[in-house]
Amino acid sequence: MDGETINNNVVTIYKLILFVLGITGNLLFIHLIYKKRRLRTRSSLLQCAQCAFHIVCLFGTVLGGFMMDPSTRTRQNCFVHISFYIFCQAAQVLIMLIIMADILVSVKFAIFYHNLSTWKYTLSVSIPVLIYSSFVVFYGYLTTNEEPIQACNPLFAFSFPASLLHKCQILFLCFVTTAIYIILIKMFHKMERSQNDDSLKIMKRLQFSVIIFIFTWLVSQVVAIIFLRDGAMVKTERMIFAHNSVFIALSYSNTFYVTMWKSEEYRKQFLNVWRSKKTVPTQRPNTLPSV
Numbered sequence: 001m002d003g004e005t006i007n008n009n010v011v012t013i014y015k016l017i018l019f020v021l022g023i024t025g026n027l028l029f030i031h032l033i034y035k036k037r038r039l040r041t042r043s044s045l046l047q048c049a050q051c052a053f054h055i056v057c058l059f060g061t062v063l064g065g066f067m068m069d070p071s072t073r074t075r076q077n078c079f080v081h082i083s084f085y086i087f088c089q090a091a092q093v094l095i096m097l098i099i100m101a102d103i104l105v106s107v108k109f110a111i112f113y114h115n116l117s118t119w120k121y122t123l124s125v126s127i128p129v130l131i132y133s134s135f136v137v138f139y140g141y142l143t144t145n146e147e148p149i150q151a152c153n154p155l156f157a158f159s160f161p162a163s164l165l166h167k168c169q170i171l172f173l174c175f176v177t178t179a180i181y182i183i184l185i186k187m188f189h190k191m192e193r194s195q196n197d198d199s200l201k202i203m204k205r206l207q208f209s210v211i212i213f214i215f216t217w218l219v220s221q222v223v224a225i226i227f228l229r230d231g232a233m234v235k236t237e238r239m240i241f242a243h244n245s246v247f248i249a250l251s252y253s254n255t256f257y258v259t260m261w262k263s264e265e266y267r268k269q270f271l272n273v274w275r276s277k278k279t280v281p282t283q284r285p286n287t288l289p290s291v
Contacts, residue, residue: 007239015061015249022058022253026051028270029256036269042106042121043202046099047255053092054252060085061153061249075159076144078152083137086154090136091129092252093173096213098125100180103203107187136166150238153245155224163228167221174217181210205263209255216251220244 030048033039060082079086102125106113116124143162150156158166188203223244227237259266 004235004239008242011242011245015245018246018249018253019058019062021257022249023055025253025256026055026058029259032266032270032273035273039266039269041202043099043102043206046095046102046125050092050095050099051255053088053095054255056088057085057092057252058249060088061245061252073149073152074146075149075157076141076146078149079141079144079157082152082154082157083141086140086157087133087137089154090133093170093217094129094132096210097173097177097180098129099206100177100184100210103184103206104180107184136169140166155228160228164225167225167228170217170221174214174221177210178214181214205259205266208262209258212254212258213251216247220247220251223247 029051033044033048140158140162143159144157145159154166155163157163184203185207223241227241227244260270
């Protein structure tokens, strides 16, 4: 067994570990929000949507390498097989930006935000996600060809120019998310001394998740761009690049665990949902006649 095979086996092991943790955590988060009405804020519902996309993406990271015979693994065939993954990957990136924008609008334009009806809010956040994700899939498919590729994943499913453009789009969304995050941190730093606002609690809960998102996606996309070129990688490059998937899988897997760590309210509600209910013995009514 050569070094590259051992390296790939190590990558497969931790991808499976993150897959199990991620699927479990995302389902638990969605279940918690479903069971506890008091936790159903607009930001938590957006996180539920993101968790749903994360579940699909986790399946994409694991199944991408097993869905195709290497002898028929062309760029176009690969793209068709993992188009669901590409759609959900694009959607979850934009949703994180929308979550940050949601908090910003709720603070800066509180009256407008609270007067916005549910259906208008739903349309305003879902339509951009659907349009952007559909555009990524449609544009990516138009740029595919019958060239053989070394692995079936979003990096190689796109043509070289399209993949580079797609990575730059993700980096741009990450930078915008980072900019809004910095603005919010400065705003809440002042608010923390003067009031106990619900949006402040939301920001405290989301703070570390946003940091993980920004770090993992910035690192993974920069590494992808470094190794991206029109041609096959050499052995050493393939071994190094294989570990880039840990950053992406970590981004898909952390929401529930970070929330449990950072939010005491969510921990209490989670324990309340799953704590075994103690049966209280009921007293038999006194049927004896009173004296």
